[in-house]
Amino acid sequence: MKLRRGTLRAALALVLLPLLTPAGAVEPISVGLAIAGAAASALTGFISYPRLYCYFRECCLHRHDPRAAGALQGNLDNRLFGQHLVSKVVVKAVRGFLNNTNAKKPLALSLHGWTGTGKNFVSKIVAESIYKKGLQSKYVHQFVATLHFPHAHSINLYKDQLQSWIRGNVSVCPRSLFIFDEMDKMHAGLIDSIKPFLDYYELLDGVSYRQAIFIFLSNAGAEKITEVALDFWRNGRTREDIQLTDIQNALSVSVFNNKNSGFWHSTLIDRNLIDYFIPFLPLEYKHVKMCVRVEIESRGYAVDEDIVSRIADEMTYFPREERIYSDKGCKTVDAKLDYYYDF
Amino acid sequence: MARSVPLLWVPLLWVLLPGLAALEPLSVGLAIGVASALTGYLSHPRFYCNYVECCPRAGQRLNASALKAQLDNRLFGQHLAKDVVLKAVLGFSNNPSPKKPLMLSLHGWAGTGKNFLSQILAEQVHPAGLRSKFVHLFLATLHFPHHDQVKLYKEQLQNWIRGNVSACPSSVFIFDEMDKMHPGVIDAIKPFLDYYEEVDGVSYRKAIFIFLSNAGGDLINKAALDFWASGKRREDIQLKDLEPLLSVGVFNNKNSGLWHSSIIDRNLIDYFVPFLPLEQRHVKMCVRAEMAARGYAVDEKIVQEVADEMTYFPKEERIFSDKGCKTVQAKLDIHEDVVMGDTKARG
Numbered sequence: 001m002k003l004r005r006g007t008l009r010a011a012l013a014l015v016l017l018p019l020l021t022p023a024g025a026v027e028p029i030s031v032g033l034a035i036a037g038a039a040a041s042a043l044t045g046f047i048s049y050p051r052l053y054c055y056f057r058e059c060c061l062h063r064h065d066p067r068a069a070g071a072l073q074g075n076l077d078n079r080l081f082g083q084h085l086v087s088k089v090v091v092k093a094v095r096g097f098l099n100n101t102n103a104k105k106p107l108a109l110s111l112h113g114w115t116g117t118g119k120n121f122v123s124k125i126v127a128e129s130i131y132k133k134g135l136q137s138k139y140v141h142q143f144v145a146t147l148h149f150p151h152a153h154s155i156n157l158y159k160d161q162l163q164s165w166i167r168g169n170v171s172v173c174p175r176s177l178f179i180f181d182e183m184d185k186m187h188a189g190l191i192d193s194i195k196p197f198l199d200y201y202e203l204l205d206g207v208s209y210r211q212a213i214f215i216f217l218s219n220a221g222a223e224k225i226t227e228v229a230l231d232f233w234r235n236g237r238t239r240e241d242i243q244l245t246d247i248q249n250a251l252s253v254s255v256f257n258n259k260n261s262g263f264w265h266s267t268l269i270d271r272n273l274i275d276y277f278i279p280f281l282p283l284e285y286k287h288v289k290m291c292v293r294v295e296i297e298s299r300g301y302a303v304d305e306d307i308v309s310r311i312a313d314e315m316t317y318f319p320r321e322e323r324i325y326s327d328k329g330c331k332t333v334d335a336k337l338d339y340y341y342d343f
Numbered sequence: 344m345a346r347s348v349p350l351l352w353v354p355l356l357w358v359l360l361p362g363l364a365a366l367e368p369l370s371v372g373l374a375i376g377v378a379s380a381l382t383g384y385l386s387h388p389r390f391y392c393n394y395v396e397c398c399p400r401a402g403q404r405l406n407a408s409a410l411k412a413q414l415d416n417r418l419f420g421q422h423l424a425k426d427v428v429l430k431a432v433l434g435f436s437n438n439p440s441p442k443k444p445l446m447l448s449l450h451g452w453a454g455t456g457k458n459f460l461s462q463i464l465a466e467q468v469h470p471a472g473l474r475s476k477f478v479h480l481f482l483a484t485l486h487f488p489h490h491d492q493v494k495l496y497k498e499q500l501q502n503w504i505r506g507n508v509s510a511c512p513s514s515v516f517i518f519d520e521m522d523k524m525h526p527g528v529i530d531a532i533k534p535f536l537d538y539y540e541e542v543d544g545v546s547y548r549k550a551i552f553i554f555l556s557n558a559g560g561d562l563i564n565k566a567a568l569d570f571w572a573s574g575k576r577r578e579d580i581q582l583k584d585l586e587p588l589l590s591v592g593v594f595n596n597k598n599s600g601l602w603h604s605s606i607i608d609r610n611l612i613d614y615f616v617p618f619l620p621l622e623q624r625h626v627k628m629c630v631r632a633e634m635a636a637r638g639y640a641v642d643e644k645i646v647q648e649v650a651d652e653m654t655y656f657p658k659e660e661r662i663f664s665d666k667g668c669k670t671v672q673a674k675l676d677i678h679e680d681v682v683m684g685d686t687k688a689r690g
Binding site (some may be wrong): 014097 | 354474673
């Protein structure tokens with residue numbers, strides 16, 4: 001019975017349908033709804049327009065901001081102390097890579113040096129100059145060997161996961177940044193697993209890695225760098241005289257043969273997939289003082305030279321006799337500051 | 344239930360009836376005719392293949408002069424490789440019924456141009472090059488990483504090759520990093536490479552297999568050094584000087600991926616193509632090509648500077664570049680300031 005009524009109603013509606021003339025369709029409520037719908041879709045279209053959308057949310061950059069390189073140079077000059085080699089090479093490398101629309105391989109930088117000399121700091125500055133949100137950006141990925149790849153027996157699992165992670169993220173945003181910290185603690189085979197991504201391939205399984213940037217941070221080679229720096233000092237030459245070529249060749253071989261370097265006999269060096277080996281020189285007394293001054297200013301206090309000297313004197317230096325280079329670079333400076341400025 | 348259905352149909356027909364009156368035989372017939380003609384035209388290969396990639400038909404020949412021009416202009420310092428590849432590929436392509444698929448084994452030091460050559464080759468056979476869906480690139484470290492899963496890799500590889508060759512007989516398969524591949528994996532494709540007319544109904548005779556590896560690179564370098572030491576010109580090196588020592592060296596080299604492989608055993612590899620290490624003049628050619636590609640004017644001073652920055656071996660004589668032409672781009676970025684300054688001054 002119910003079914004019959006339902007079908008009767010439907011039949012009635014269908015019968016009445018041809019009686020609707022065009023004039024009868026101009027009905028206030030439906031017209032109002034139609035206009036509202038049209039306005040809504042126009043608004044959605046406007047909002048999803050990239051230039052507007054990317055103002056509020058973070059987007060993947062397809063063409064980089066030309067001011068990025070200038071910002072990078074400025075930041076490195078003002079905030080990084082005592083690394084004349086680094087600022088020269090990093091700015092040119094990153095700028096050249098970003099400007100090159102037809103890069104043949106992803107950019108691979110290897111930052112080596114003593115602890116506390118600014119390696120993480122530089123990678124942070126690079127990330128900030130390319131991505132608006134810096135290290136917090138969802139296109140910047142940081143891996144710490146001791147944290148993300150702790151167990152030597154799970155290395156196969158780590159290899160698979162790392163490859164999937166890199167592949168997935170680069171296919172979403174070709175201009176991704178990957179930072180690998182503590183390379184000297186990373187298992188030798190693990191880095192071999194990302195070698196294919198760093199090589200000169202146009203496409204790998206449909207994904208192009210040519211716009212990505214890989215930064216490797218490590219303490220390996222620090223002794224070699226210090227040796228070179230000490231030689232220069234002992235011969236009476238200034239720190240700024242040290243050229244990249246003096247260090248680069250010595251570094252590459254020593255890192256390759258160093259069992260602890262994470263690159264040990266790795267195909268990365270074998271295949272020359274690292275574009276730049278960037279050495280970080282150990283910091284001297286005057287650089288430690290610069291760090292202290294910057295820290296004091298950032299806390300908003302007036303700079304008192306007496307306190308700056310005292311803090312710098314408290315740091316330990318090597319070699320034992322000459323006492324030129326700081327053992328920990330600029331680390332623990334802010335902790336010492338708390339001791340002197342007790343508020 | 345059965346009765347309500349005809350009840351629904353009647354008013355529906357009554358609504359559509361006025362529309363049915365517009366069905367006029369002539370115009371409908373014309374519309375159907377035009378639609379079918381258009382469909383037929385669109386699905387015709389010659390039109391269709393302009394927009395979507397198609398497998399090259401059996402009769403299509405390679406353009407010999409185009410291939411030769413590409414090799415001459417883009418590949419530097421490899422007279423042997425150019426010769427061999429040109430003859431091999433043209434001979435294979437012009438042969439209407441080859442007896443077995445073409446198999447090239449490219450050996451040489453890093454940065455000498457093996458991947459580059461295979462890319463040029465792939466572009467000649469399939470215009471889209473490495474992006475073509477008929478060109479397949481396999482990396483040992485990426486696609487076959489774990490040695491305990493060799494059986495799985497074997498099966499997957501066989502299925503993949505079988506499937507793709509049945510879809511397009513002139514597929515190109517490039518295997519990179521052969522020296523890192525587990526020896527057993529390559530034995531899995533041996534049946535496809537042999538002199539069979541058909542295997543399970545699929546003919547592999549028009550396919551091309553390219554193997555890239557660093558194995559034997561040290562042997563080639565030694566031979567090149569010997570030539571240089573005896574005062575002979577690089578261009579005098581012949582294939583017959585290198586081929587036998589290469590094949591044995593690779594066969595006996597545990598790390599070669601072709602180690603004691605039945606592929607060499609059965610002489611299934613058609614050509615061993617050696618890549619000689621590059622000298623400084625070739626590195627300079629690479630730098631010039633890179634500068635031209637970026638649109639800068641070629642400055643010989645910078646070319647010399649970049650070439651000098653590269654490392655060379657042996658230590659004393661410093662003849663051959665350690666890395667071939669790799670990292671040239673990176674070094675150019677360092678000198679870019681000078682270059683940019685120059686181009687700005689010239690306006």
